[in-house]
Amino acid sequence: MEKRLRIAVQSKGRLYDETMALFAEAGIKLTAVKRTLLVPSRNFPVEFLFLRDDDIPGTVADGTADLGIVGLNEVLEKGSAVDVVKELGFSRCRLSLAIPQHIEYNGLQWFNGRRIATSYPVILRKFLNENGIRADIHVISGSVEIAPGIGLADAIFDIVSSGSTLVSNNLEEVHSVVESQAVLIKGAGVTLSDDKAAILDELLFRFEAVKAAEGRKYILMNVPRQKLDEVLAILPGMKSPTVLPLANADWCSVHSVLDEKMFWQIVSRLKSAGAEGILALDIEKMIL
Numbered sequence: 001m002e003k004r005l006r007i008a009v010q011s012k013g014r015l016y017d018e019t020m021a022l023f024a025e026a027g028i029k030l031t032a033v034k035r036t037l038l039v040p041s042r043n044f045p046v047e048f049l050f051l052r053d054d055d056i057p058g059t060v061a062d063g064t065a066d067l068g069i070v071g072l073n074e075v076l077e078k079g080s081a082v083d084v085v086k087e088l089g090f091s092r093c094r095l096s097l098a099i100p101q102h103i104e105y106n107g108l109q110w111f112n113g114r115r116i117a118t119s120y121p122v123i124l125r126k127f128l129n130e131n132g133i134r135a136d137i138h139v140i141s142g143s144v145e146i147a148p149g150i151g152l153a154d155a156i157f158d159i160v161s162s163g164s165t166l167v168s169n170n171l172e173e174v175h176s177v178v179e180s181q182a183v184l185i186k187g188a189g190v191t192l193s194d195d196k197a198a199i200l201d202e203l204l205f206r207f208e209a210v211k212a213a214e215g216r217k218y219i220l221m222n223v224p225r226q227k228l229d230e231v232l233a234i235l236p237g238m239k240s241p242t243v244l245p246l247a248n249a250d251w252c253s254v255h256s257v258l259d260e261k262m263f264w265q266i267v268s269r270l271k272s273a274g275a276e277g278i279l280a281l282d283i284e285k286m287i288l
């Protein structure tokens, strides 16, 4: 039987969409089986094991899945024997301590003797121990941010991203403990078979190509030959911009790749230097 790399992914929730989008951009398609736990790809030797995110680190650690995609926060909380193979750059958030607004906060000592509600007791306990804080940890599995408002706790330790959940619950972030993002994990110290290692290499190669293209634009413009040097001096090309002749010999077409942010910084300079018909196109993949 053909070897497939088994990857545990979240079945639904915040990680699901971006995880599936990453595989789609990497050209990896699923067979159209809905509501199945184990779904093979129809064009790449992987199969997806759809799970709740809490179960992903353990499933990878015990070898049921070869790889997993999960938030680093869950990896740290579960303490499972897994290694991070690659940081994937999405679902960025942090685990932070937050207290009711308008409380006079005098630093971490404030937490001494307080009750802190959280779904991440392991990470919190470790942090408190390291900082010599003795506090009560009250474990709840969801809606942590309402705990202070209903008198269940004095403070919370929870996921923060934009901070809007805290604001709408009259809470203030006072200390960020862990930065998290989605990560690709494998069993700690596990050596994959040659077949599976080759599939993982190809997967990582494709993820790199997708990532390299993110935030980059392919730009094209028409430039009078006389102004070519001036325009080229403005462009920070990957290596060197491509210059192509046009039907009108006085003009040429200049192509380059640049950061989207950079595009806005230089577009008016390119125009003033004589460039016309400037186009900026999305890049789907980029192999460096």
Ligand SMILES: Nc1ncnc2c1ncn2[C@@H]1O[C@H](COP(=O)(O)OP(=O)(O)OP(=O)(O)O)[C@@H](O)[C@H]1O
Pocket: 010, 011, 012, 013, 014, 015, 051, 052, 053, 054, 070, 071, 072, 073, 074, 091, 092, 093, 159, 160, 161, 162, 180, 181, 182
């Ligand atoms: N607001 C946010 N912004 C960015 N990333 C987030 C945010 N909230 C959570 N995450 C990340 O996404 C992961 C999954 O969040 P989600 O809310 O889907 O988890 P869940 O409710 O525990 O899901 P499951 O049903 O699979 O157990 C979190 O562990 C965290 O890494």
Ligand SMILES: O=P(O)(O)OC[C@H]1O[C@H](OP(=O)(O)OP(=O)(O)O)[C@H](O)[C@@H]1O
Pocket: 014, 142, 143, 145, 158, 159, 160, 161, 162, 163, 164, 165, 166
């Ligand atoms: O800082 P913010 O941008 O507001 O994000 C933080 C919130 O996002 C997550 O909840 P989510 O929205 O996934 O809802 P949930 O409580 O159902 O998990 C997390 O549990 C926080 O409450």
Ligand SMILES: [Mg+2]
Pocket: 052, 053, 054
């Ligand atoms: Mg969960």
